[in-house]
Amino acid sequence: MKKTRSGITIECIEGDIAAQNDISAVVNAANAQLKTGGGVAGAIHHAAGSGLEKECRSLAPIEPGEAVITGGHNLPNQYVIHCLGPVFGRDKPEDQLLANCYKNALNISEEKGIESIAFPAISTGAFSYPTQKAAEVAIGTIRDMLPKLKAVKTIRFVLYDKKDLEIHENILSEL
Known part of the structure; x- marks a missing residue:
C-alpha cells in the first residue's frame, strides 16, 4: 500500500529490511550497545558485515528514543540509522520514546x-511493544513530521510478517 502526502510517498511492504535495494537508509531497531542481536539488528548486522559493528563501537551506548547514523557497509544502502526503541512496560513514557525514534531518524535523514528511508516496526519484537499501538505512534509521528520534511521523499515500512503488514496498512489507510 502507498499513500502520498505533502509530496512524500509512505508505503508498507512485507519483506526483509536488509534487502531494500532502492532505499538510501535503513533503520536498525538497535540495542543500546549497537551490537548484533536478534530480529532486525541481527538481519542488518549479518548483511552489513563486521565493519558495521566496528563503526558502531564509538557511538554506543545510546538511550531509548535516540538515533545515530553509520555507513551501510555491505548493505545495498548508503546508510544505517540505528534507533533504540523503548521496552514496553519498562521505559517511560514509551509512546514518546518510540515517537522520538521516528523523529530523530527523520531529522538525521533531513x-x-x-x-528514502525504510523503517522496521521498532520495539515490536523483543521489546514487546504491541504492534497496533506501535504502528499508531509511528504513522502518527510521521504524519506530524511531513510538513517539515524537504529531502525525504519516500518512507517505507518493511514488516516481517503479513499480520504486521495488515496492521500498518490499516493505520496508513486512515492517513
Whole structure:
C-alpha cells in the first residue's frame, strides 16, 4: 500500500529490511550497545558485515528514543540509522520514546539529504511493544513530521510478517 502526502510517498511492504535495494537508509531497531542481536539488528548486522559493528563501537551506548547514523557497509544502502526503541512496560513514557525514534531518524535523514528511508516496526519484537499501538505512534509521528520534511521523499515500512503488514496498512489507510 502507498499513500502520498505533502509530496512524500509512505508505503508498507512485507519483506526483509536488509534487502531494500532502492532505499538510501535503513533503520536498525538497535540495542543500546549497537551490537548484533536478534530480529532486525541481527538481519542488518549479518548483511552489513563486521565493519558495521566496528563503526558502531564509538557511538554506543545510546538511550531509548535516540538515533545515530553509520555507513551501510555491505548493505545495498548508503546508510544505517540505528534507533533504540523503548521496552514496553519498562521505559517511560514509551509512546514518546518510540515517537522520538521516528523523529530523530527523520531529522538525521533531513540533515544528510537522504531521500528514502525504510523503517522496521521498532520495539515490536523483543521489546514487546504491541504492534497496533506501535504502528499508531509511528504513522502518527510521521504524519506530524511531513510538513517539515524537504529531502525525504519516500518512507517505507518493511514488516516481517503479513499480520504486521495488515496492521500498518490499516493505520496508513486512515492517513
